[in-house]
Amino acid sequence: MRIACSFCGERELGEFTYLGDAKPVRPEAGASEDEVFDYVYLRDNVAGATSEYWYHGGGCRAWLKVTRNTLTHEISSIEPAAGAGAAKVGA
Amino acid sequence: MVEFSWVSRSPLEHALVTGTDGARGIEAGISLTEIRNFDLIQVMARRGQAAELGQAAKARFGVAVPDAPKAVRTSDATLIWSGPDQFFVLSKGGKHTMQTLEPALSGSLSDQSHARVLVSISGAKARTMLAKLSSIDLHPDAFPVGAAAATSMDHTSVTLWRGGDRTDGQAVFNVLMFATFAESLWHTMLDSGAEYGVDINHTERLA
Amino acid sequence: MAGAQTHRLGNGGLVDRSAPLNFRFDGKAFSGFQGDTLASALIANGVKLVGRSFKYHRPRGILTAGSEEPNALVELRTGARREPNTKATTAELYDGLEAASQNRWPSLRHDVMSVNQLFAPIFVAGFYYKTFMWPAKFWEAIYEPAIRRAAGLGRAAGIADPDHYDKAWAHCDVLIAGSGPAGLAAALAAGRAGARVILCEEDFVLGGRLLSDGGMIDGEPAAEWISRTLAELAGMPDVRVMTRTTLFGVYDGGTYGAIERVNDHLPSPPEHQVRQRLWRIVAKRCVVAAGAIERPIVFAGNDTPGVMMASAMRTYVARYAATPAKRIALFTNNEDGWRTVETALGAGLQIAAVIDARPEISPAHRSLASKGGFPVLHGSVSGVDGGKDGVRKIAVSLTGGARAEVEADGLAVSGGWNPAVGLTSYHRGRPKWRSDISAFVPDGAPPGMVAAGAANGDFGLGACLSQGFAAGAAAAHDAGRTGNAGSAPVADDEVFSLTPLWHVAGKGKAFVDYQHDVTASDIELAQREGFESVEHLKRYTTLGMATDQGKTSNVAGLAIMAAVSGRSIPETGTTIYRPPYVPVAIGAFAGHHRDGTFHATRLTPSHHWAVEQGAVFVDTGLWKRAQWYPRAGEKDWLESVTREVKAVRSGVGFCDVSTLGKIDVHGPDAGAFLDRVYINTFSNLAVGKARYGLMLREDGIVYDDGTTSRLAEDHYFLTTTTAKAGLVMQHLEFCRQVLFPELDVQLTSVSDQWAQFSIAGPSARELLKQIVDESEDLSNEGFPFMGAREVTLRGGLKARLFRISFSGEMAFEISVPARFGDAMARNLMLAGAPFGVTPYGTEALGVMRVEKGHIAGPELSGTTTAADLGLGKMMSTKKDYIGRVMAGREALVAPDRQVVVGIKPTDETRRLRSGAHIIPKGQTPGPGNDQGYVTSVCFSPTLNQWIGLALVERGRERIGEIVHAHDPLRGEDYDVELCNPVFYDPDGGRQRG
Structure with missing residues (x-):
């Protein structure tokens, strides 16, 4: 598998570390235990396109948000994960 | 009062032996030069x-x-x-x-002056040898003079860039590696280059 | 003296008669020529029997001339280099080669285990499942050993492989598998268009079937076209042609695996060279021109030595000038099989008969038969009379029911051709059935891959050339190379005609899978027993599960299944194809990573100094750390470690702690950032001060700990544990980039920049005074506990000094730029000489932290909360931080949680061991009353007894209670007293100095 880092270009899988689902957004301070519980544990088990975090630790140390099809491994988009998990204040 | 001397010691000082390594009787295909004290x-x-x-x-x-x-x-x-x-x-x-x-x-x-070791790799077989260490495409079209990469060698993070060509036209690849990994990666480099013959040097001069 | 090559033609072939090579097979001397494979050399010497079969120990000969070979597997080489299950058909002959047949005892010709054939009724499909069901205890004791002796393949060397392997990366626009007409034409087109091309050919000679079948291309003989093409390719600097290289796998994102047998053709690799090299090839496009595999027809006795694929027979005759038989019969169901007759006649061999299953043959072949003086029998081979010395007579069922017999010493068989659909199917693509050729052809190939020529089901030479050329040109174009490819080479297509025939009914064993001894009746039995799905059929009969992955057997097997289950072949379908296409040595996957170079190693800045001191090292993750420094006369590690601890507690010692992770945290929001990642507050830390910090995971469990110092208003220096250094950096980057992008903070790993030493003991300050500039105030007032600042050393070197203690003594940590780490160790020895300074290793460090009740890795186990570790009070209630909410969950704050507590054996002479379970006194140990376990133990020189830390339910409320330690692993049971985990200087007066 190869991942085209937004900053470095296409690199081999070994330079990256997988974290997991990039959909959950960290609840803002003061959120209830249930909300935080869902953020920490609740995940969709998607057969198809899913977004996930990959860390280019063997390269530029950027966190990336990768949209990948779990059935075909096809990667349809890659972008920097900057702020992707940040609490949406007031949301 | 005891006199202390503060001798700077390269992480490769022990492992790097100036001379030739690997295949003999042929013109060394690899030149490895450590650049010290940068x-x-x-x-x-x-x-x-x-x-x-x-x-x-x-x-x-x-x-x-x-x-x-x-x-x-x-x-x-x-x-x-x-x-x-x-x-x-x-x-x-x-x-x-x-x-x-x-x-x-x-x-x-x-x-980061002490956190890294700098090795420059050149020679007729430099790209062939680097293909064993690096997953990066180093073809001159893909990695021309001035190209750089934050990448990994032997599962270890390195900064790799192509410096100016040698006077004989050979490409020069520079590798900044973590100091504590340097001896290990150095041996991996020697292993990778052994079949082509390796000339080993160190210098204080930045190319 | 090697025997004469009785079965070698006087001329012709691609062998070099001026380069004779001696070799041994089962101890007997033979000779062959440069350019031979082991198989062709054996054939040239008249050897027909080369092995015994897997299950029934049937005598077997050579079936094919390529990597699809199921029968002719040998142990190649001897001693440490002995390699089992090597295909004689692909092993290149070299001078001095030694090979041995497999799976026979005492000899190939007289194999005791061939009595297995008499028990054939119990060796039917699923026999493992049926026969050895019970009693269960017999399995390990009797059945398995017996089966392992009786069934099997070659023996591994049992000694470490002395050779080297390596791995390399390659990149190209167009990757081509195979160098037959389609592959060479593809390379030509792509190369001319300006593409970077890699062509992999598993053979040691380029040309594929052209080497055996010849033909005319662009009006010249194939051999001349090949050399002209290779010369043109050699002139293209970005075209790389790799022989002895098999493309074996296709992975995601255009990554391919290939194995190059760099020096397998030599007795041993030349010095400094590898035996094999594993290639990871990244290609924008891939053209599969891997050709097709001729398929056998299943009939009784079809495994008799001397029965050979028709194409293989003409390969041995034409390419190797070796004659598998003198009087050959051909059994074919298609036009192509007849080419063997033409080749054999051309070489002066006799044709006994052609048995053709088709209703009609061409007038050209009819006239060839009359000219050659051999009969053409319309029908099928129904049996073979012969044995270990080969074929004698062939029984034929003629169309219409009559029977005939043919005397011959060799039988060439052609059941048609199966495109090599492996590579194109490795992404779960299912090949599709093409009824005009009665074969599966590629479908659903991985992105960027296309099959051409015979691999695509188009067998004619003209079609191979034009398809290969077009595929190469298109691949180059898709990769952005738009040069002029010129025109495609041209040749005529051969006539194609085939009448499907898979299985001829008859008496006796008819083999489908030669390597696993699966017969047609096994498949029929599997169907009767309900194993109709091809995936079930495969597992139940082991069809296609041998090292050849059923290259010659799978399609015939499922065709037979289709026939008995009343379905069509496409309805029956194929099993999933998986890499590798050919077996790949584990050594090649390991490459450089074996023995001492199994993984990369990290060395501390004072490593070579510690080596000089005679330190014993321990692997800690990737690090080599000094574990203790033995001195002459010390009888064991405990004595050395005890001395080191006492030296620190009574004087001063030092330890290289550079392995701790070190991170520069910069930026105006650095303090706010740390407040969010630590449970305690750092934004209010004064410049020049250090503070112990604890991080949680978002689920509320402790992640890591360490000391963080504030060096400037916008600059903190954070340390992590050795084990988690990389992970904490990754976690902090995640927090910085993904969770808290609004904070202006930057992170840089400076782990390798600083050599850091702990200097501990009552004399630590005195020692330091020797080494720092006299202007530096190290007094308790000038540099109090938890102070952190830059200091100047004698000689002008700048260092960072921290007054922190892990040992519980008055202690400092001092950091110098790493290249001065070696000098620092030497200077600490000099400066400390008047105080009896003692270097100490990780063991003494560990002893002192247990004495002091400090937590470390065994307590930071991924299950403990801050409160469990006795650090609950550090959890700020005034701010949000990672893990705060989840740490408050009911189960994580339950009063009966297991918490850190000290333990002491009631018998002061007893040794403690970690891992023992804690059980209430007087109860029988069991899961129901397990209250925790011992995490860390040490012999405390200070208390002169073993002590430990444990996680125990409500432990802190039970100080003074006697509990039971139960250690089933070591068979030990003893009582321990729960106590304060801080065994040493509990009020901390010593470290505050």
């Missing part, structure tokens, strides 16, 4: 301040700072991209140190 400062832009840092750096170095995986030579330093909104300043002789750069560049600076 100044290496990592400069990171403050949040949203990449443009300001770029201007300050341009004023200081006279060239635009690389904003993509590239290495840029100035008259007395090499600026190497090391990640988004960050770069290394590699130099010799105390021209660009924490003391001199901190006032000039408005960013977050970390001294």
Whole structure:
């Protein structure tokens, strides 16, 4: 598998570390235990396109948000994960 | 009172034996040269301040700072991209140190002079040997002079860039590796180059 | 003296008669020529029997001339280099080669285990499942050993492989598998268009079937076209042609695996060279021109030595000038099989008969038969009379029911051709059935891959050339190379005609899978027993599960299944194809990573100094750390470690702690950032001060700990544990980039920049005074506990000094730029000489931290909360931080949680061991009353007894209680007293100095 880092270009899988689902957004301070519980544990088990975090630790140390099809491994988009998990204040 | 001497010792001082390694009786296809005692400062832009840092750096170095995986030579330093909104300043002789750069560049600076070992790789078989260490495409079309990469060798992070060609036209690949991994990676390099014959040197001079 | 090559033609072939090579097979001397494979050399010497079969120990000969070979597997080489299950058909002959047949005893010709054939009724499909069901205890004791002796393949060397392997990366626009007409034409087109091309050919000679079948291309003989093409390719600097290289796998993102047998053709690799190299090839496009595999027809006795694929027979005759038989019969169901007759006649061999299953043959072949004086029998081979010395007579069922017999010493068989659909199917693509050729052809190939020529089901030479050329040109174009490819080479297509025939009914064993001894009746039995799905069929009969992955057997097997289950072949379908296409040595996957270079190693800045001191090292993750420094006369590690601890507690010692992770945290929001990642507050830490910090995971469990110092208003220096250094950096980057992008903070690993030493003991300050500049105030007032600042050393070197203690003594940590780490160790020895300074290793460090009740890795186990560790009070209630909410969950704050407590054996002479379970006194140990376990133990020189830390339910409320330690692993049971985990200086007066 190869991942085209937004900053470095296409690199081999070994330079990256997988974290997991990039959909959950960290609840803002003061959120209830249930909300935080869902953020920490609740995940969709998607057969198809899913977004996930990959860390280019063997390269530029950027966190990336990768949209990948779990059935075909096809990667349809890659972008920097900057702020992707940040609490949406007031949301 | 005891007299203390503060001898700087390269992490490769033990492992690096000047001379020839591997295949003999042929012209060595690989040349490995360690460059010792350099100044290496990592400069990171403050949040949203990449443009300001770029201007300050341009004023200081006279060239635009690389904003993509590239290495840029100035008259007395090499600026190497090391990640988004960050770069290394590699130099010799105390021209660009924490003391001199901190006032000039408005960013977050970390001294990495001792955190890395610098090895330059050249020779007729340099690319062939590097293919065993690096997953990067080093074909001249894909990795020309000035190309750089934050990448890994032997599962270890390195900064790799192509310097100016040797006077005989051979490509030169520079590898900045973590100091504590250096001896291990050095042996891996020797193993990878053994079949082509390796010339081993060290120098104080930055190419 | 090697025997004469009785079965070698006087001329012709691609062998070099001026380069004779001696070799041995089962101890007997033979000779062959450069350019031979082991198989062709054996054939040239008249050897027909080369092995015994897997299950029934049937005598077997050579079936094919390529990597699809199921029968002719040998142990190649001897001693440490002995390699089992090597295909004689692909092993290149070299001078001095030694090979041995497999799976026979005492000899190939007289194999005791061939009595297995008499028990054939119990060796039917699923026999493992049926026969050895019970009693269960017999399995390990009797059945398995017996089966392992009786069934099996070659023996591994049992000694470490002395050779080296390596791995390399390659990149190209167009990757081509195979160098037959389609592959060479593809390379030509792509190369001319300006593409970077890699062509992999598993053979040691380029040309594929052209080497055996010849033909005319662009009006010249194939051999001349090949050399002209290779010369043109050699002139293209970006075209790389790799022989002895098999493309074996296709992975995601255009990554391919290939194995190059760099020096397998030599007795041993030349010095400094590898035996094999594993290639990871990244290609924008891939053209599969891997050709097709001729398929056998299943009939009784079809495994008799001397029965050979028709194409293989003409390969041995034409390419190797070796004659598998003198009087050959051909059994074919298609036009192509007849080419063997033409080749054999051309070489002066006799044709006994052609048995053709088709209703009609061409007038050209009819006239060839009359000219050659051999009969053409319309029908099928129904049996073979012969044995280990080969074929004698062939029984034929003629169309219409009559029977005939043919005397021959060799039988060439052609059941048609199966395109090599492996590579194109490795992404779960299912090949599709093409009824005009009665074969599966590629479908659903991985992105960027296309099959051409025979691999695509188009067998004619003209079609191979034009398809290969077009595929190469298109691949180059898709990769952005738009040069002029010129025109395609041209040749005529051969006539194609085939009448499907898979299985001829008859008496006796008819083999489908030769390597696993699966017969047609096994498949029929599997169907009767309900194993109709091809995936079930495969597992139940082991069809296609041998090292050849059923290259010659799978399609015939499922065709037979289709026939008995009343379905069509496409309805029956194929099993999933998986890499590798050919077996790949584990050594090649390991490459450089074996023995001492199994993984990369990290060395501390004072490593070579510690080696000089005679330190014993321990692997800690990737690090080599000094574990203790033995001195002459010390009888064991405990004595050395005890001395080191006492030296620190009574004087001063030092330890290289550079392995701790070190991170520069910069920026105006650095303090706010640390407040969010630590449970305690750092934004209010004064410049020049250090503070112990604890991080949680978002689920509320403790992640890591360490000391963080504030060196400037906008600069903190954070340390992590050795084990988590990389992970904490990754976690902090995640927090910085993904969770808290609004904070202006920058992170840089400076782990390798600083050599850091702990200097501990009552004399630590006195020692330091020797080494720092006299202007530095190290007094308790000038540099109090938890102070952190830059200091100047004698000689002008700048260092960072921290007054922190892990040992519980008055202690400092001092950091110097790493290249001065070696000098620092030497200077600490010099400066400390008057105080009896003692270097200490990780063991003494560990002893002192247990004495002091400090937590470390065994307590930071991924299950403990801050409160469990006795650090609950550090959890700030005034701010949000990672893990705060989840740490408050009911189960994580339950009063009966297991918490850190000290333990002491009631018998002061007893040794403690970690891992023992804690059980209430007087109860029988069991899961129901397990109250925790011992995490860390040490012999405390200070208390002169073993002590430990444990996680125990409500432990802190039970100080003074006697509990039971139960250690089933070591068979130990003893009582321990729960106590304060801080065994040493509990009020901390010593470290505050």
